[in-house]
Amino acid sequence: MDPTQDLAQLQLETLAVRAGTHRSQFNEHSEALYLTSSFVFDNAAQAAARFSGEEPGNVYARFTNPTVSALQERLAALEGAESCVATASGMSAILALAMALLQAGDHIVCSRGVFGATQQLFGGILSRFGLRTTFVATTDLAAYRAAMEASTRLVFIETPSNPLTEVVDIAALADIAHAGGALLAVDNCFCSPALQLPLRLGADVVVHSATKYLDGQGRVLGGAVLGSRAIGEEVLRFLRTAGPTLSPFNAWIILKGLETLRIRMQAQSAAALELASWLETRPWIDRVYYPGLESHPQHALAMRQQSAGGAIVSFEVKGGREEAWRLIDATRVLSITANLGDTKSTITHPSTTTHGRISAEAREAAGIRENLIRVAVGLEGQQDLRADLERWMA
Numbered sequence: 001m002d003p004t005q006d007l008a009q010l011q012l013e014t015l016a017v018r019a020g021t022h023r024s025q026f027n028e029h030s031e032a033l034y035l036t037s038s039f040v041f042d043n044a045a046q047a048a049a050r051f052s053g054e055e056p057g058n059v060y061a062r063f064t065n066p067t068v069s070a071l072q073e074r075l076a077a078l079e080g081a082e083s084c085v086a087t088a089s090g091m092s093a094i095l096a097l098a099m100a101l102l103q104a105g106d107h108i109v110c111s112r113g114v115f116g117a118t119q120q121l122f123g124g125i126l127s128r129f130g131l132r133t134t135f136v137a138t139t140d141l142a143a144y145r146a147a148m149e150a151s152t153r154l155v156f157i158e159t160p161s162n163p164l165t166e167v168v169d170i171a172a173l174a175d176i177a178h179a180g181g182a183l184l185a186v187d188n189c190f191c192s193p194a195l196q197l198p199l200r201l202g203a204d205v206v207v208h209s210a211t212k213y214l215d216g217q218g219r220v221l222g223g224a225v226l227g228s229r230a231i232g233e234e235v236l237r238f239l240r241t242a243g244p245t246l247s248p249f250n251a252w253i254i255l256k257g258l259e260t261l262r263i264r265m266q267a268q269s270a271a272a273l274e275l276a277s278w279l280e281t282r283p284w285i286d287r288v289y290y291p292g293l294e295s296h297p298q299h300a301l302a303m304r305q306q307s308a309g310g311a312i313v314s315f316e317v318k319g320g321r322e323e324a325w326r327l328i329d330a331t332r333v334l335s336i337t338a339n340l341g342d343t344k345s346t347i348t349h350p351s352t353t354t355h356g357r358i359s360a361e362a363r364e365a366a367g368i369r370e371n372l373i374r375v376a377v378g379l380e381g382q383q384d385l386r387a388d389l390e391r392w393m394a
């Protein structure tokens with residue numbers, strides 16, 4: 001695609017397959033994979049100019065690589081961001097964000113319903129470096145407002161949350177963060193830009209675990225930080241110095257994954273809604289958590305800020321851990337794994353896996369009960385998924 005073309009005028013579907021394409025002298029149709037750790041200069045003067053930054057261009061793959069750049073350009077176009085910096089994983093994106101924007105003495109307000117490793121990063125590791133974090137109830141805007149301090153620089157959320165699919169009002173929270181002089185960062189992993197555009201809603205930063213829906217086929221780890229040019233420069237400064245850069249191979253996989261992101265997210269969301277609606281009719285079910293259901297407490301908000309409910313469905317079976325494990329163990333199609341964002345559906349028991357390391361009291365407070373099961377819906381047939389989830393009743 002002609003890089004001078006105004007990307008903002010193109011539809012998301014078009015950007016997903018066209019943005020970031022720069023052909024080499026061979027005029028390849030599919031994007032090239034540049035497996036090289038360093039780049040050669042024409043002469044010593046050019047080397048000097050590249051190193052000093054006077055001349056733009058590649059130097060070393062810890063700084064930039066054309067395949068990684070292509071992914072960054074495409075993902076930035078999809079999220080509507082000025083800049084995108086790709087990272088080795090979702091967690092290194094969150095680490096890079098904190099390292100780039102914060103310093104000792106700063107305070108973070110974080111929703112309680114974030115990814116387990118994010119909780120440990122903010123609440124544990126970063127606290128050793130003088131960064132304090134207050135965790136607040138995920139959907140309670142008053143709690144965020146109350147948690148803001150003079151030194152609060154970052155408000156960090158995930159929406160919908162894992163595994164209870166709680167939805168945070170991004171626009172309202174952006175106002176709260178900005179009123180307190182803080183930035184709002186949204187982990188957009190569960191929706192991806194195909195379903196939700198946090199920057200459009202007022203957020204300052206989006207982070208991704210590209211490991212999930214962006215790749216979409218469970219092949220590689222990756223991550224990204226998206227936001228203004230100034231934020232991108234700070235994040236890149238940290239990355240090129242500290243090193244958790246995305247590998248070109250992983251970038252290439254994710255770049256190709258983006259081409260089918262929208263149709264995957266639409267198909268997987270539609271399948272999740274169908275499955276969630278069916279689950280609500282089952283006699284062995286206590287409760288279903290899915291933003292696309294009218295029974296979801298924030299259904300209206302979810303439908304306002306997302307274009308579909310996403311592909312994560314959680315539910316409580318009647319009974320406790322024994323019944324939940326029996327259901328999981330009887331499945332033959334679903335994969336018993338904690339990963340998500342794959343074309344293959346996965347099933348997990350959050351209270352003994354992803355949330356197994358937090359105390360029973362904290363788990364109870366977060367509403368993650370022993371009878372809770374999370375399904376990340378993939379692309380299998382609906383009848384096969386239903387039969388699999390009911391096999392334990394046979």
Ligand SMILES: *Cc1c(COP(=O)(O)O)cnc(C)c1O
Binds near residue numbers: 189209222223
């Ligand atoms: C998986 C995940 C992460 C961490 O991503 P990695 O690529 O595994 O490092 C962060 N946030 C959310 C919401 C996730 O699901």
